[in-house]
Amino acid sequence: MTLNVVGMIGVTPSNGKIPVSIIGGGIDVNYLSRFTQAHEESNFDAVLVGYSSDSADSFAVAQAAAAATQKIKFLVAHRPGFVAPTLAARRASTVDIFTGGRIGVHFITGGSDAEQQRDGDYLGHDDRYRRTDEYLTVFRKALTSETFDHSGNYYQVKNASSSVQSTQTPSIPIYFGGSSEIALEIGARQADVYMFWGEPRAAIQSQIQDINTRAAKYGRTLKYSVSFRPVIEDTEALAWEKAREFLNTVESNVRTSPLRKRTSVGSQRLLDFASKSDLHDERLWMPLAAATGASGNTSALVGTPEQVADSLVQYHKLGVETILIRGWDPYQDAIDYGKELIPILKHESAKVPELV
16 A cells, blocks of 8 residues: 655744744745755655745646656645635646646635635635535536536536646545544545544544545545654654754744634644543644644654654555655755655555555
C-alpha cells in the first residue's frame, strides 16, 4: 500500500516568526519557486496550495510553482461558492493540462463565519455544506466533455459543456474534509480522498470506519489523508525541547496578534483532545493546537525521525494512504524532513501490506 507524502507551500517567507498559517502574505515569486523546489528535492509526492479570504489565487500559484519543478504534484485548495462550478472545472482542467496532469483539488467549505463574510458569503454552516454538495455534483459533470443541464437550489446551468478535460484517468482527484455530520455524509458521497487533521489513532480509525459505512451506501470506496506538523531532532530530549520553544513563541505571537476564531467541528475536536491530555498515543502533542485555537493543521508529532516515522506508519496501517506534513519552520523543515524523516517513512511504509 503506497504512502503519499504531501507538504505545503506558501508564497512568501514568514519573516522570522513561527507561522500558524503560511497561506497569505503577498507573493514572492522567487521564494515560491525555491520553496516548491525544496519539497521536490526532499522527495515529497505533492504539496498543498492553501486558500484564505485574502490570499493569492491557488490555481495560479500552483501553475507558477509547477513551472519551477518537474514532477511534484499540487493539491489545490478551492472554496466553493465564489466561482461557478463550471468555470472552476475548466480552470482546474486547464491548469492540469499545463502542469502535465499534476493537480488534485481540495474543496474546503469554510470553518469561520467571519472569514466567509470577508468574501461576501453569509450562509450558515450547514447551508454552506449543502451548497458544496451541489457544487461538487456540477463540478464533476463539468470535468467531462458531455453536455448537461442542472437545476438545483444553488446552481442552474443549461447546455453546459467543456472542450477542456483533464489528462488524468479517470479525472482530477477530489479531496474533501470536515468533521460535522453533514460534512461526513457529503464527503462519503462526493470525495475521492477524505482529509483529517491529526487526531489520536483510535479517533482516526473510528472516523474511517464511519465514512466507509456511509460510502458503501453509494457503492463507493474512499482513500484517506491525515495531517500533522512534526517536530524532529537527533534525540527525543532535543525534540521535546524544540517543541516547547515553538510553543513559547506561538503563545507570545498569539498574545500580540490574535488569530481569527474558528467555529468548525474539526477545530473543536482538536481542542477537546487537547483539553483531555497534552499527549496522546506515543507522541501526538496537542498544546500547540490548543495555543492556536486549533487553527488548521496544528497537531504535532514530537521525537526523533525514527520515532515520528513509526508513529506515521501506524496511521498508514489503519488505511491512511496520504500523510500531509508541514513544519513550524516551514522552509527548513521541508529540507530536514527530506534528509531525515521521509526516507525512513517511505522505507518503513513500503512494508505495510494492502488492507483487504
